[in-house]
Amino acid sequence: MAKTIAQEFKKGLWDEIPPFRLVLGLCPTLAVTTSAENGIGMGLATTFVLVCSNMLVSVLRGIIPSKIRVPCFIIIIATFVIMVELLMQAFTYGLFLNLGIFIPLIVVNCIVLGRAEAFASKNKFLPSLADGLGIGVGYTLSLGVLGSIRESLGSGTIFGNAVFGPNFQPFEFMVQAPGAFMALGLLLCIMNILGKK
Amino acid sequence: MREMVKMVITLTILAAFSGGLLAAVKTSTSDRIEQAVLEYVQGPAILSIMSDVSNDPLADRFTLEIDGTDVDFFVGKKNGAPELVAFETKASGYGGDIGVMVGVKIDTGEIYGIDVTTHSETPGVGARAETDIRFKTSFVGIPIIDEEKIQIGDDGGDIAAIGGATVTSRAVSLAVRRAGKIFEQHKSEIKKEVDTFSG
Amino acid sequence: MGDFTVLIISSIFINNIILAQYLGACPFVGTSKKMETAVGMAGAVVFVLTMAGMITWIINTYFLVQLNIEFLRTIAFIMVIASLVQFVEMFLKKSIPALYAGLGIFLPLITTNCAVMGVCLLNVQDELTFLQAIITSAAYAVGFGVALVLFAGVRERINLGRVPSPLRDTSIGLVTAGMLAMAFIGFRGMV
Numbered sequence: 398m399a400k401t402i403a404q405e406f407k408k409g410l411w412d413e414i415p416p417f418r419l420v421l422g423l424c425p426t427l428a429v430t431t432s433a434e435n436g437i438g439m440g441l442a443t444t445f446v447l448v449c450s451n452m453l454v455s456v457l458r459g460i461i462p463s464k465i466r467v468p469c470f471i472i473i474i475a476t477f478v479i480m481v482e483l484l485m486q487a488f489t490y491g492l493f494l495n496l497g498i499f500i501p502l503i504v505v506n507c508i509v510l511g512r513a514e515a516f517a518s519k520n521k522f523l524p525s526l527a528d529g530l531g532i533g534v535g536y537t538l539s540l541g542v543l544g545s546i547r548e549s550l551g552s553g554t555i556f557g558n559a560v561f562g563p564n565f566q567p568f569e570f571m572v573q574a575p576g577a578f579m580a581l582g583l584l585l586c587i588m589n590i591l592g593k594k
Numbered sequence: 595m596r597e598m599v600k601m602v603i604t605l606t607i608l609a610a611f612s613g614g615l616l617a618a619v620k621t622s623t624s625d626r627i628e629q630a631v632l633e634y635v636q637g638p639a640i641l642s643i644m645s646d647v648s649n650d651p652l653a654d655r656f657t658l659e660i661d662g663t664d665v666d667f668f669v670g671k672k673n674g675a676p677e678l679v680a681f682e683t684k685a686s687g688y689g690g691d692i693g694v695m696v697g698v699k700i701d702t703g704e705i706y707g708i709d710v711t712t713h714s715e716t717p718g719v720g721a722r723a724e725t726d727i728r729f730k731t732s733f734v735g736i737p738i739i740d741e742e743k744i745q746i747g748d749d750g751g752d753i754a755a756i757g758g759a760t761v762t763s764r765a766v767s768l769a770v771r772r773a774g775k776i777f778e779q780h781k782s783e784i785k786k787e788v789d790t791f792s793g
Numbered sequence: 794m795g796d797f798t799v800l801i802i803s804s805i806f807i808n809n810i811i812l813a814q815y816l817g818a819c820p821f822v823g824t825s826k827k828m829e830t831a832v833g834m835a836g837a838v839v840f841v842l843t844m845a846g847m848i849t850w851i852i853n854t855y856f857l858v859q860l861n862i863e864f865l866r867t868i869a870f871i872m873v874i875a876s877l878v879q880f881v882e883m884f885l886k887k888s889i890p891a892l893y894a895g896l897g898i899f900l901p902l903i904t905t906n907c908a909v910m911g912v913c914l915l916n917v918q919d920e921l922t923f924l925q926a927i928i929t930s931a932a933y934a935v936g937f938g939v940a941l942v943l944f945a946g947v948r949e950r951i952n953l954g955r956v957p958s959p960l961r962d963t964s965i966g967l968v969t970a971g972m973l974a975m976a977f978i979g980f981r982g983m984v
Contacts, residue, residue: 420963423822424907428815465601469608471875475868476612480619483864487623490630498914501867505907507819574813575974582960582967589959612868620864688982 402527409531414539416581417588419532421507425499426540427577433556436544438492440537442481442500444530447509449477451529454517461518470513471504478504508536547571547580636666636711639695640680643707644670651680656787660776667784669791670697670706676791678706679784683772687765690714692723694769698738698777700788708733708770713762720762729756729763738774797928804932806980810908811940812973814915817908821941822966824899826952831945835938837899839931841881842909845874846930849913850923870913875904908937944973 413419416426422443429439450473461469482500485493493500503509512532517525545555551571553561570576632652640651647670654669654676670678680697693711698704710724723729732754736743745751746763755763777784808814811821817838824834849870857863882900885893903909912933916926947969956965 420822421819423818424815424911427818461604462597462601464597465605468872468875469604471871472605472608472612472868475871476616479616479864479867482867483616483619483623483627487626487630490627490634494634498911498918501870501914502816502907502911504867504871505905505910507905510905573978574815575971575978577815578967578971578974582964582969582971585964585967586960589961589964613865616865616868 402523405524405527406531406534409528409533409535410538411535413532414535415508415532416536416539417585419508419511421511422536423581424502425506426543427574427581429496429499430540430544430547430577430580431551431572432495432548432554433541433544435492435495436540436542437537438489439496439499440533440540442485442496443503443506443509443536444533445481446474446477446503447512447533447536448526448529450474450509450513451517451525452522454513455520455522455525458518466518467510467514470510470518474509474513475504508532543580543584546584547576551576635693636668636682636695639682639709639711640668640697642709643680643695643697644668644678647671647678648673651678654791656790658780658783658787660780665776667787669788671791674792676700676788679788680706681773681776682711683769683776685765685769685772687713688715688720688759688761692762692765692769694766694773696738696770696773698773700785703737703739703777705733705736705738705770707731708766710766715759715762720756720759722756722759723762723766726756728754729766733770738770739778741771741774744771744774797925800925800928801932804929805936805939806977808933809936809940809977809980810912810933811937812970812977814911816911817906817937820902820906820908821937821944821970822963824902825941825945825948825966828942828945828949830899831941833895834899834902835941837896837903838906838908838937839934840896841874841878841900841903842912842934842937843927843931844881845877845909845913846916847923847927848877849873850916850921850926853917854923866914866917870910874909874913878904908933940973940977944970947973 409415416422425439425443430436450470453473454470457469457473478501481503482493485496485500512529516528520528549555549560550568553559553565553567559565571580637652644651649669649671651668651670654671656667656669657664658667659665665681668680669676670680672678677700678697679700680695682693682695684691684693686692690713692713692715695709695711697706697708699706708730713721713723715721715723732752733744736752738744742750743752744767746753746755746760746767748755748760749764751767753763753767810816811818820834820838824830852869852873853863853866857866857869878900882893885896885900912930916929921929948966951965951969960968
């Protein structure tokens, strides 16, 4: 094995951090980052699906015939997505309402299918687990950061707590669609500058 | 041929496994989900309308079929006697459907209070329907079947429209008028059900 | 008829699938570098999305709801969309090779285009009738196409300019998309 398990985990946190280095999974990134809480909630839901599907795909990689592997992956992913949907409905209903159709849409999030196809179907159980966890945590971090930026500027709060004092006029542009695109674009630019060093 | 069989078998087993697993999760979470839906969607609205009742309106509820759909009715008691009933209606506003919970005094048919349950109105404009006290209290006391009065001031009614959000104000008024129709047409059934909660 | 006009206009402009509902952002960024690919992708989406909207509506109403297994919606829809894409690909390859040459390479990408899945889910969530579902799906798809082609036009121009290197490519693309979204906000209140 070329890389250790820890390395597989770490690469998701910077070298391949989605959605910046791995430009995938943009829709939820734009849609649910109106607040830090929503962003992190979405990130964790995606992480759960990513880790579970990576593990199962890796276990079954010898059994699944290669011709029908994509439909098989989709079934596996969809199963875990529905599971997350039900669990969130039961235990974190408020978050479930905020995220709306973006929870079932985890199923078409290219990150999940991408990792199953590119990594888990070729690697052993533990590296696949580490890979899923790393990418998932990286994604959660990105969504959390973007959510915090948009929430603090757009509503003057972070995790619902006021940060700028009573005189702050919320910059509502940031929590609407154009703000989403611009915030992500500029954050990507900052990442590019930092990455150059 | 053998490969074909293997493919079919793999897919079938996988699908069966997934179906079984999900059915199990579904059954074990369904009670919790029903409870959560009530608490989050309708709960806050009901409790804000019926803040001074002696029972738990979320627990004392019944369902009636109205125009082909099931509508939940929540009963509010004062001093042990059921006096209020609240139910939800919808009308389309500026950015989609607005859900309005309407509380009615059963004997007089007066509006006891209203609250917005779900909406997707513009933040800071139409979304104020949820928080604008003056708008919400202007419904209180009007007989729910009085379609003339349940209109915003510009349309000749008694409702104090939210500044800058005429469309939203009209939509909420429309939802309340719809509630009035339901109350008028199903009055006897509602009363009969409510009476089962007395004592 | 008036209702349908409102539905079409609001689906294309006001609730534009990418710029207001954030669905389909991946292909929006991925296939908008050249006008040619943008037009190809737009065509493929219009085609598949309309059909998917129709079929998933039927499956949902006559199968999932009847059997009371709506919680399996996600898995049912994704399987339908994946098979549909495969089927359309095979059909076009055999019957209309000219069209296949234009759309072919974009078809596999559509399976993971969340605009398709998203619209199917929205149709169900909004409890539309069959006719409304078809019209909405088609209108959303046209909205996707309009936004994508407009965006590609702008992006081709931007690539000719001298953009500071950290902003290049996706970064400036997203900022541009933000401005386009701002323009689309202007359509609100039209209906």
